[in-house]
Amino acid sequence: MMKHRNSIVFWAGAAVFLIAVLSMTQIVRNEYPFFAGYVILQFIALAVAWSILGGYAGYVNFGTNAFFGVGVYTAVALFKATGAPLVVQIAAAAVVGMTLGFGVGLLTLRMRGIFFSIATIALAIIIETFVMNWRFVGGAAGIQIQRPPVMAPFDSYVKMLFFVQALLVVIAVSIARYIQNSRIGRGLQALRDDELAAECTGVPTLKLKLVACMISGALISAAGAPAAMYLQYADPSSAFNLSYSVSALAMALIGGTAHWIGPVLGAILLGSTQQLLAVTISSEVNVLVLGIMLVLFVVGAPKGIIGLLRPRYRLRAGGKP
């Protein structure tokens, strides 16, 4: 009964959020809030997607940039080849991201801890190197992108992208929420606490990790797909920038990974701080703040913001109080 009411509240909240975003695009004339807001929404989607594998399963993925860049370049290649609309680009990016997640998972998920993390960095660099040598999408120099005309209810392309990214956030959050409450989530949590014990009690660990890696990868690639249209430009070193990895990881861990709301809170907090700092100071200070916050939280508040807010998560996810 309780759970049922929770669901109603969640879906009502999601609907209110989307309606608010949609009406904002119709009312506000200035484009800047949408420019800044898009980046924050993108970070929410990335952090939530990251935490499906990194948080629930405890596999620290340094390769967010690999999936992000693959999303960007799937969209770019598809747009250049066929001029496909944005929806198709995003769907294709999700499919490619999921396939990549499957491959990455098969290759790396048997490794534990640091080996998995290093292997994901390795994959990012290797894919980036291939894209750098891929002439069709501009190689290392990058490629300019001409936005197609904007669609009906929106009067500018950035506003439309803002709405699309909000939609992706809702999708990512509802999938993360579903996983958290399902058998998959409980299995992942079991294998995070003790993989051998989970395996022994009949949890299909490899299968669950593969599913988590595929879903996480698909969501990250989908969130990355509109980035080329947003910047009207794509190049390998920024699409595969390691700062996407550190951002997603930091936001998820700072927010707390025991509940889907953690990465959302972390991304909103850090994303908006970053937007303020980028405007007022510089983008380097930005990364510095991110790094220092990450280290402070990892050392001082292992369960993140939600652990500070609600001690019960500390009990549930940590094992020891």
Added chain:
Amino acid sequence: MDLLLGAVVLGVLLGCFYAAVSVGLSVSFGLLDVPHVAHPAFLVLASYGVYQLNESYDIDPLLAGLAITPLFFLFGLLAYRVYYETFERRGSDAAVRGIAFFFGIAFIIEVLIILQFGVDQRSVSATYIGKSWRFGEFRIPIRQLVAFAVALALTLLLAVYLSKTFMGRAIRAVAQDEEALRLMGANPVRIKQFAFGIATAVLGIAGALLIIVAPVEPTLDRAYIGRTFCVVVMAGLGSISGTLIAAIILGVAESIVLTLFGASWAPAISFAMLLGVLAVRPQGLLGR
């Protein structure tokens, strides 16, 4: 054919240099099991220290590297103490956060370097930089030879230290069986802390070699994540002689690919080899 031979020779020189930059990680990660992702960032930091000393006081880069070594030793002691108190002692969930911790540290160092020195490439000046020896067809830069000689000496010295001295054997003992050491009345944490200090101190010299071989930039550590971990994993965790062999294999592979396919494929070599080793032979060449 001459071209290929030249590539192999340069690859061996490069490989010994890679051994010197990886040997610290071989101790900290290989022997002590610390997920030290920030190792390459420490390395680049050392290079900038050497650059600063060379720029302001005109000290020879190798001497400058030697000068910052004690500082790095203390830095290493401190870093391990923080890591131990916050993660290793608490156990269980700590592994995930330990990785994130070092990842964060690496980024902080990177940004601090950018804020202090800017994003431009930096290099050092010394009498042996810029000249080269000619052997008929191909030539070898003297900076490569200097780096090769110092790197080889450094790696061998550390290998001897770990196998012959009392403290070195204690470090290997702590890697093998911490509990046994504790039962014999030794304090494993202090030995590990000392070992981490040594592993970090070595980076003083290695950082000097890094900036002697080529100019450095703040984000250079990213490429070296692949190289150092590739070498250490391929060597077999904690094996110093394996480190030298693995580093030479990597150096020759990189050098050949560079010659045959061009520079744009070079960054992926170490990472591809790392993945290959992890998939096929995770215990490395001389695994413990």
